[in-house]
Amino acid sequence: MDIYIHSAGIISAAGDNSNEAFLASAPAYDADRLLCDGIDYTAYIPAMQLRRMSKAVRMGVVAAKICMQRAGIEKPDAISIGTGLGCLNDTEHFLSKMVTQDEQMLTPTSFIQSTHNTVGGQIALLSGCHGHNLTFVQRGHSFENAVINTALYLDENPFHNMLTGGIDELTETSLAVLKRAGVYSAEPRGPESILHHTRPGSIAGEGSGFLLMAKSAKRGALCIKGLSLFVTKDTGVALRKVDDFLQQQQLTSGDIDLVMLGTNGDGKYEAFYHQLAQSIFQNNSRAAFKHLSGEYPTAGAFALALLSHVAGMGDIPSFLLAGPPPRRLKHIVLVNNYVNHYSCWHLTVA
Amino acid sequence: MHQSAYIVNTGLISAIGNDTATCLDALVTGRSGVGKAQYLQTHWRDELPVAEVKLSNAELAKLAGADKDWPRTAFLSLIAAREAWQPYADKGEGLRVGFFSANTVGGMDLTEDFYASFLQNANAGNIASVANHECGAVTELVSNHLGIYDFVTTISTACSSSANSIMMAAQMIGRGMLDIAVAGGADSLSKFTLNGFNTLMILDKLPCQPFDQNRRGLNLGEGAAYVLLMSEKAMQQCGATSICRVSGYANTNDAYHQTASSPEGTGNKMAMLKALKVAGLQPADIDYINLHGTGTANNDSSEGLAVSVVFGDKVPMASSTKGFTGHTLGASGAVEAVFSALSIRDGIVFPNIRWQTQMEDVPWKPVTELKQGCDIRHVLSNSFGFGGNCSSLIFSKS
Structure with missing residues (x-):
């Protein structure tokens, strides 16, 4: 695959990566949700425009801006987006008015912004990007599919770059519904509980991760070497697929410097992550990320952006690690899941 | 490809x-x-x-x-x-x-x-x-x-x-x-x-x-x-036989407005030109255009102008089939891809039904009667959407 990540932009419950405060301190909370409410968007978007943007659009547009700013560009050549649930706030707003007003006296704004490709369209509009611009909505593989699209695009346009991102917002409704469905924990939890699978449901989250991707190598940049996706309800199958991926990438435990796992505190996935930590990856340094982001369909975009950011820092904060720090950072494996959708990444630091 | x-x-x-x-x-x-x-x-x-x-x-x-x-x-x-x-x-x-x-x-x-x-x-x-x-x-x-x-x-x-x-x-x-x-x-x-x-x-x-x-x-x-x-x-x-092949494709963005197309159809034009380039074809090679043609004032004007820019005064046979199917939104690009394949397979061009009056700002006229017995070698199909999304596909006889 060999796609280089030239920069990353992050909007998360743990802050945005535009300043030194990001990753400066360990997360501390006792909550049932991790929201991106503390972000100051006004530094990036005029207040007038900001008022018309839903949270999903703000998170997406600003993470894209941070990403481009860090790469020193104002406009990408192309855009590829993943979102599991799309612009939920606007969808609910229009739906609720439609139901309560019996289909009458409705206004278009929230309908217009409820479209799944709103974020991609807004980034194109604000940056004047006329290039290829797709949005993927494949549950826990939405962002990963956007990356596959990036690989296809860069193959055909090897001198271009592509702004690739994942966004999902949490609403009161999605929180309530996904609690009832057992995806999210009914009880408040602390960061420690995300690292240990003891209770049903994970902590709800939201956020946005954007990456500027290109074929051209950049020293110190994260490079995507391989990506494998699978859907299964069976832990045994999932473990075998991770094994298959490592073999296909010709990676043995000794080659791997860091393993980042999508541990999310949900007892349903304890067997999977526990097995990985105790068998294939037992001798590897391990890290986690969902105690910063919470769980959502495109949390993989946050993980990749976080790894890109950390690779640039050259140092991994201890609160991301479960165990000893890596001796060096060359080969990284990222294994993540959102419900039954799993992804395995092989990354290197160039 | x-x-x-x-x-x-x-x-x-x-x-x-x-x-x-x-x-x-x-x-x-x-x-x-x-x-x-x-x-x-x-x-x-x-x-x-x-x-x-x-x-x-x-x-x-x-x-x-x-x-x-x-x-x-x-x-x-x-x-x-x-x-x-x-x-x-x-x-x-x-x-x-x-x-x-x-x-x-x-x-x-x-x-x-x-x-x-x-x-x-x-x-x-x-x-x-x-x-x-x-x-x-x-x-x-x-x-x-x-x-x-x-x-x-x-x-x-x-x-x-x-x-x-x-x-x-x-x-x-x-x-x-x-x-x-x-x-x-x-x-x-x-x-x-x-x-x-x-x-x-x-x-x-x-x-x-x-x-x-x-x-x-x-x-x-x-x-x-x-x-x-x-x-x-x-x-x-x-043991399958080909009806046609996907010879060209492009996705571009109008970057003009969340729901409306730019008056001059910038994104539409770019999509058609890029798809032609991917296919290695000239505008004159296209035998039929299955238009996005939703019937809105905005779409048909901007698409019509973009078609004029790309094809000049030699606009090929063109029609919108949405008078038959309505606008099937997320399905429409595929519905019209199937129609494009059938056009190549059977040598037919579908009528743009209910057409009565020539548009003032667009110089060409859609096909309004069924055409049969044509040699349709290359079909261009347009699909445009909210968020400035513009796609063109080209299907070619194989």
């Missing part, structure tokens, strides 16, 4: 028929599917005509052979995808198969009912009815039913969604990442989309008249369409 992706079969359900052959018959005999809603329960049923698939959910479930609790979009998707895939389903031993779908509405029809109860009480409403709310969930119901697992994706770029899923499928076959792809999209009518488009004041209260000077707007439709794409190797193994 490294190798060609060939269309070997199609599947289609829309307001003008429940399979490809019936839809084709309607196009040839001039039978439109636009009329009063019979199944969509809406306040606007007497005022806004729609192009409904003429079956209830219970009838669709039966025809699909699927669980009765699926969203309507999933029924439509399965019926059309299976028509395309079924003849070859047991011939692909050892080949890698992908399912590329697209939709904009997901399981919204069921969510609408759930939400009414949920608004009264957060513990009310049947949670199972929103389990398939996500666009990707609808795709997975169908891919699981068909037993396709090697690659499954859903693209949602509004009205160009399924043109983009065909583009991506052709790219992955082109690169040898897959051997076979079922690619297209589906969308059912819902109160959500009908009311949404109604607030934009772009729905026609009468059957629509694309590319007519006095056009009043679009009619929403519903349906699903898929093309079965194969590599040469897969065609040999499956």
